Amino acid sequence: MQLGSLWSTDVNESGLSGIQGTNALYSWFATTFDVPSSFTNDRVLLNFGAVDYEATVFVNGQNATFHRGGYFAFTVDITDYLHVSDTNELLVFVHDPTDSDSYVIPIGKQTLHPSHIFYTPCSGIWQSVWIESAPSNYITDLYIAGTADGQVNATVSSSGNSTSQVKVEVVDRNSSTSIATHTGTVNSPFTFSVPSVSPWSPDSPTLYNITVSLGDDEVGSYTGFRTVSRGIINGVQRPLLNGEFIFPFGTLDQGFWPDGIYTPPNREAMVYDLQTLKKVGFNMLRKHIKVETALFYQACDELGLLVFQDMPALRPLQTETFDNCSVATILPDDDQQAEFARQLDLLIVQQRPFTSIFSWIIYNEGWGQITSYYPEFGLTDRVKQLDPTRLVDSTTGWYDHGAGDYSDNHHYANPQCGSPFYSIQSSPYDPTRIGIQGEFGGIGNNVSIDHLWNVQAAIDTINQTYEIDTTLEAWNYRGHRLLGELLDQVAIWSCSGGIWTQTTDVEGEVNGLMTYDRRILRPDVAQWQADISDLYSAAASRTNASTALPSFSGYSVLSPTPYPSEYPESTPSWSPNGFEYSATPPAPFTSTTSETSGASPSAYSTSSSSTFSACVGHVSERIQYASRECVECVCADYISEW
Template sequence: MHHSLLLALCGIASAFSVPRQASNSTKYAVKTPPLTTPWTYTAGTDPWPEYPRPQLQRSQLQSLNGIWTYQNASSLDAINSLPSGQLANEVLIPSCLESGLSGIQGEYTIYSWFATSFDVPSTWTGDRVLLNFAAVDYEATVFVNGRNATFHRGGYFAFTVDVTDYLNGNGQNELLVFVHDPTDSDPYVIPIGKQTLRPSHIFYTPCSGIWQSVWIESAPASHVTQLDIAAGMDGQVNATVSSSGNSSAQVQITVTDRKTNTTVATHNGASNVECTFSVQDVSLWSPDSPTLYDITVTLGDDVVTSYTGFRTIARGEVDGIERPLLNGEFVFQFGTLDQGFWPDGIYLPPNKEAMVYDLQTLKKLGFNMLRKHIKVEPALYYQACDEMGILLFQDMPSLRPSQQRTLDNCTVETVLPDAAQQDEFARQLELLIVQQRHFPSIVTWVVYNEGWGQLVDYYPEFALTDRVKQLDPTRLVDSTSGWYDHGAGDFSDNHHYANPQCGSPFYSIASAPYDPSRIGVQGEFGGIGQNLSIEHLWNVQGAIDTINQTYEIDTTIEAWNYRGHRLLGELLDQVKMYSCSGGIWTQTTDVEGEVNGLLSYDRRVLRPDVGQWQADIQNLYDAAAARNNASMPAGGG
């Protein structure tokens, strides 16, 4: 850790004029992005009012989303001297500093200060006040009333700090956050996914700062800190209620049928230990019937609500072929490569309506799955997938992908993690599993994508896969999606453009041959593009210049749909003839210089002939169902 951050964590205290939302800061306004969406100018200044953590909700909360102040900092050393006045600009929180919606639309926003103020409701007197950040990219040091409250590293993960002891007895409290986001600047090798400081074709504008919701909530001294629930098709519930302090406390878990609002089970147990109980005659969760059950947990005076779905993910042999099983049946999983970028918000959609629009579009076309590609979304996204019945392959955001550096002796080397950076990747992979494992829609974890950041002098995916299975034995693991596959995990995953090579006796050198001891899936294929007029394109010349790097360009929408039909027909043959168990089409939307989406980047153009695509996708499910005579599951849970 940088020495200045160490100093900060030791609790720097300094007298300073507190930063406020001040009249002399540059006023907030949406900056015109290179491309808008239908929601760009409707997001407003009270963004994302929904409770941001649907799997652990409390009744007493106060959103801190809205207009904060911001100013750029020169270096990490800036943290040693807290700002002495109002920050220079108003900024919308949550947002990416690089986005038009932030009001900043910055570049190289590597060091940043953010500030706001808040009052604690008088009704919270006697309780603890918890400050929550859903995600800050990449390192955040949080000061409350000038005192260091916490430090967090990892751009995709939530963190909470009890700030009760830092609060003023009466009146306003000042919140100041220093953010360091190096992205892919040297010497940093950190999880960034598709973000880069030098956008080009398949690598895009980065996201820096407080890009997900911030809120405070009231909780008693003894309170729930984490809730882990896994519910299987047999009605069995495995639950762990973690609480503040190390000692066990009495807890009560109540399960309610959401459709009838009737209690179907009540279990009394203790916190900080796993408990198991059963619910009779449950309705199962699946893409065709995404049934959810509400959960209430009571620990003393703390009452939190959550939900779950009863379903079992496993792998098993079906007529001699390894298959993914959902509730004991082979269900063909077909989805899109979903990157989750927005022209106006970059990593964050303008609002929930916009976010859900993408999912509704995929569901309408007939997709039952998507691969969340080397990005982690806000929790409300996963809740929407749970409610709509969309299976998820969830990627771990990759370390610096496909980059090289030139050394002083003029030799060129591939950028790979050193031992400490690899350890940090593993730590953040654990955060991903622990924070997302309670969403029923997630069925598979993906560790590495196409060798990006994957060490080659040994095979770290084996130990990482084992760790993922320890943390979550209820799901499958796709250890290497494409490229350097040494046999780890549950999937034999092929990437090939444009034609699929799924579970088949033919392959290209970019992916290993199909391994019949594991599940055969097409982790990426398609990628066919069709150019658009400038009003639907990311209007940045460098991006426009890379459009012809798209895997295939079809000159008319009719040709694009014809090619889609032919490629889906090839995949259908591989389902009927060989061992294909799932496929992922590239991609949901265009992104910057890529024009191979089902939707344009502005979400205003839908390329597919809806009836044709619905029929072609249904044919895949029907062909898989015709081969579905499942034997007993092996593995999974």
């Protein structure tokens, strides 16, 4: 529903916000709303998908709650602050200390000074905000973990301390037939079994609907039945899905957008990226030091894409200079490390219901990783305690001291996966853990300015990309050769997975499968499908004792496919004209009337008043554990005015 207007300046850096401010250390967001007459239950809940970084929420002038952490959802009961029969005022005060003083916070790749692999920051409310009606004792959290053989571990939490009975019903999505019903005690874990389930996998992403009832409250959700583990196959540690060796191969997926930065223009845009990965042949993605909206993970569940989920990094690669002119890397103190651990808990607890998440990643390339002792061991134990159903990649790249389930190598020029050779920065392969290539590839391809992030600081750092090819023929040939090298390491050594950098270009990085505007898809899809299929075949062949080099098409010298003089452009169904947003200059992409005529009016319109941060996803889509029939969305559409 429409909620008035935003009265703030310099709060959001994105084009979609209508503001494009910078250095938003402090911001105020304001709106008004009425409580719908349909809200006949006892309590009214206010939900935030994510606010970066600290949020203090006021309802009708009263302090309702405070939340810290830019990637995580929070809910506050605002019933006692409301004017039920009158208009209500909602204020949100945001403190976002990006790059500020001594603040060492989970920040990912945001920086006030974007350059090459670090990007424009995102301040304020960047995910959905909505209100909902609930009874006095309502469901606050639902965790259901189903295994491939139909065993279910469940915990249903409520707002009260009751020990009431809660009913869980499992429903077949195709037939709408109830296949299992179980009654347990709220606020306590319980188990039950579901007969004859179809296990979830990338090739068969079967999901089952869930209905949970507690007194007058009912929540709709879903789950998939799958088992993640590790095991030794012919002497090699392997990742297992449903008891079988799976070779996870995907892209580094950063989730940045030219018009919304952290916020995609709509759900279709997110799904387009994921469908493109599936089309090229990938079965996985690594969500790189960002946490997405629930709709993103729901799409991965439905499409069958495994997710390696990063914890957002602490002030990566930043230094401080002391009075004696010495320079040191900024690392967390004890309190900041404790806050990192607390937010890691939030990541696990909030995202663990999603079936597609296969592994948790704690540290990336030593960013924010204390070296005077090894905190990753304790953090790994904590993650395993919160979620024993998944694997943990404690340190992806570089500072690996033996924690977790993976021996993870980063090397762009040549993969070094599960092999006896490694670069100085990396550690040697540890055969007691799973060998994986956590990052490689990163081949660049410069394009015309029409498809680049047209900001000078980004343009100036394009040449820092690891390797830049000037034609798509060369780009695809280099990709073919690197995939062939990885194929050797799968067939001969102990490589068990890989992650190619990356899904899309991001600002000054031009090494994506797609350009930043998603207009150009670089891969020769048939070639990449064949090369990736060879990786899967090589991995499957290693389930027997033979280590002979198989004869795969990937070992032949591929003749590059010639491209026309013009770059081939993809046509995303959700936005055939790309991301042009001329209404809020100086947006990076300019447009003409003819270019934008096909864009969605609801996604790209503007008015004289500023627009609130994009609202990602209709809450009424009943996603995961936060949906009820009586939900009312504060943002009427994916992009709504405040």
